[in-house]
Amino acid sequence: MTGNEYTDIVKRHTSPNGRVLSILEEIQRKYRHLPEEALRAAAEELNLPLSQLYGVATFYTSFSLQPRGEHIIGVCHGTVCHVKGAARVTAELEKKLGVSEGGTTGDGKFTLESVKCLGCCSLAPVVSIDGSVHARVKPETVDELIKSAIPGGAPGD
Amino acid sequence: MTEGGIKHRVESGRDLQALEKKGLELLYPGRPRIAVAMASCGRAAGSGRIYESIGDELERRGLDASLVPAGCPGLCSREPLVTVLEPGKARIYYSGVQPADAGPLVSALAGGEVYQKRALGAEVEDRLVVTGRQIDLGPPPGNLGLLADLDFYRPQVRLATRNCGCINPFSIHEYAARGGYRALAEALAGDPSGIIAEIKKSGLRGRGGAGFPTGLKWEITAGSGHDEKYIICNGDEGDPGAYMDRSILEGDPHSVLEGMIIGAYCMGARHGIIYVRAEYPLAIKTVGHAIAQARELGLLGENILNSGLSFDVEVVMGAGAFVCGEETALIASIEGHPGEPRPRPPYPARQGLWGKPTCINNVETLANIPLIAGRGGDWYAGLGTAGSRGTKVFALVGKVKNSGLVEVPMGTTIGDIVLGAGGGPDGGRKLKAVQTGGPSGGCIPASLVDLPVDYESLTGAGTIMGSGGMVVMDESVCMVDMARYFMTFAAGESCGKCTPCREGTAEILDILDRITQGGGRPEDLDTLDELSRVVKDASLCGLGQTATNPVLSTLRYFRSEYEAHIKDKHCPAGVCRNLTVYRINPELCIGCGLCAEECPGGAILGRDDQPRVISQESCTRCGACYRICPQEAIFFTGRGMPGA
Amino acid sequence: MPEMIINGLAVNFRSGETVLQAALAGGIHIPALCHHPGLGHFGSCRLCLVEILAGGRPGLAASCSLPASEDLVVETGTERVVRARRVVLGLLLARCPDAKPLLELAENLGAVKFTPRPGDPGCILCGRCVRACRAVGANVIGFAWRGRDRRVAVPFDQPPADCLGCRACEQVCPVNVIKVVEDRGRIRIFPWQSEIEMAYCRNCGAAIGPGVQAGRLQKRFPVEGPLSGLCPACRRRFQAALAGGLVIQPT
Structure with a gap:
């Protein structure tokens, strides 16, 4: 992770529209968080104040200043998922993973998040694992779900 | 999933006809066509595996058929959905298809039979709403009813969602075969002010929530003299419980692009941006593909259809902030700032992105544009009510039997949607309330089922149309908990710029937390009422101005439930x-x-x-x-x- | 000059002015916290609310960002305005229970009592310091996080290397939570923890200003040779002496 790598990312995004967001999104994807040096390098390269990038980095929920886990488990807390028991799904996952919502397991493998509506309301409650959405999730079977969605990724392994 | 075929630029009506002809060959091939609904909802239900299984099965049997992905036909609760069309026969819809069904389904197809076990309904004709043309498919099988006769589809008039579930969203040819880009070609041959006049005549209002007249917005932007202007498609659909924009972007992206290009011509914009929220990766991918296709064929770029119009579109992905659905926050976000709204005026139509005139339209609004441009404002205005013309897509979800996207004429009653199309609450429970408009809307009690859904009626009842979320609630839902849920959402999504929204929503949430945990005090209801009114009155942007509607509407219609929580320490729904x-x-x-x-x-x-x-x-x-x-x-x- | 109606009185305004500016010029007092005449409008505190009766969308609007216009009729003391103002002030007080300027305002205008839940020490998030730093400073502070977590911050909570020490933030803060401490040739600005070495005149030893700012000036408008590093008074004196043919030995 050298300053140059960050600068290269910045240089790849040329359209002024949404430039800051797309640069930070790529850094977040690649490094699973926004390292301080990355924001400093990007601010320098973009000739923008660091305070602006820091504001953006802390405002949007896609970004994190702390490293997120290898796998992101996002429990949808849209309205329908809420009335259909999303809280129970989250509670079960918290128990299984041993972290609270928003936390990352000690081995850096999983991050448990609450996500805003994924737009799959007719199949609630839904859980997104590394971007793919799983329908009608039951608290009793979250274990199975993680195992099947992440090869070799049973919690606690 | 991409397609080859015509590579040269589309420059004339004749080129467009060639595009259409190729599309018709894809839509109605001389062999069976199997389409699997593979929007995000379908994929969540497992349609990816169905697609693979059917493919394997076709290969195993050596059956010559075309297998394509499609968008969502709306009935999400019955997904995975598959349609099969054989030449000369009605199209059969299958629901709840499992990988194990692939074998029997393909073998039924090989024998020219309907696979009864999963058959849902038949379609005997295709209506191309853009042109009014009708294509007869064939007679229905004797033992299967028509899809259009199902409760879910009977009240529907599918305009904005006309192609969703029908075409392969990765095929510009299939879009053209359904009459796509024809309205654009006609528009480019005419006068921009004429099209704006048609849109004004149509009575189309913004489908994103505020309901501002679209024609007027276009007129103001067109009249804002500047050499550089922007048109932005707002796909930051953040209302929990609403997903029509996702469905349109995933199922029919070209309808949105065509709407934008027509807008660019009318308003003199050279740059277009589609802002899609990060939670919709498939929509981002589908739209990106559609843009590349349109660019390749010259429908985006320089001198579109030889008209002199130059216009291009790019996608910007959001990063997780509900407030970015607000116009000025959306602009701040694209410019690289936190999504903080600023006071209006100046309105974006005069001073928007990078200080230039900018027209921001919602996805569903734009999908309607080609229809209005193609068939005229009067035709569109023939549907709906005096103040709310046309149709609206609703996400009918929650505790309801048939759940999914329904598109109905404005003015249809809540009852016709929830009890009719939706079939009422699941499991024979009693309907308690219907929540519309997401976190900006309110809860309407079951006693108001005869309320027509149009902008004014909903506002009068204390809720809003919003982007069209319609969450059905039965007796097992606690209204105080619902209010608390929406305040958690609002407090978490408030940007924090203005005092009432930042501090007020947090204060209201504290009170609701207390009430649902048994610490409610008699004076809480008055405090909630006063705070909610002030947050609504005094906040800077639309988020704060509507954030307390869920509290105000539940206080209005379900006060006794609050009182039970406070006085009797009792949650009648057993939720708290x-x-x-x-x-x-x-x-x-x-x-x-x-x-x-x-x-x-x-x-x-x-x-x-x-x-x-x-x-x-x-x-x-x-x-x-x-x-x-x-x-x-x-x-x-x-x-x-x-x-x- | 065009006129609008505030509290039943005709008030003159210049084109481009806001209702708040017109009111103040016309001698009508409207309380405001985030507004600062030198910083453009922002509309965050919502204390300057007025009620539009005609000529605009009926309802409450922040007068600091409402353009004055000829057919506009507003009131500054309707029941609706008063109620909203008392709630807004109450919410700010719950956040900053000890802020003197707020307590004074509450005494005059009244405030609804809410349970105190202090935010970032004493800050009402009016954003004046952020805007001042953007306008005249080096843009080192900004808003971070959102909702109730929102606060004015320096990136990564580390002393900002680029702070000019211009003290604009301190000067515009309406609740005096930004403090500057001068100590042995340095100034320290809290809560940013900026530390700026002062520059002194090579000749007389008087403070010229923050070192960073002096350095910036030197870069932008270089002063060469014997005149560099001097305070303006010494420089002028030396300039005159040089013109008279003297050779100066800096002390």
């Missing part, structure tokens, strides 16, 4: 755990022990066929026993109620 005490009626209990097996806390005591007892010390009040008891012997009561 701290208030709920579960008991077993020994007269009804048959000692089956199912409750004890289900109880996660081991709180149910007793053995053999003796009536069980709940240990209140160990009970976590999760309600699992209550839900499983076959005798309905388990009941709950309020903590502060006699006998608790």
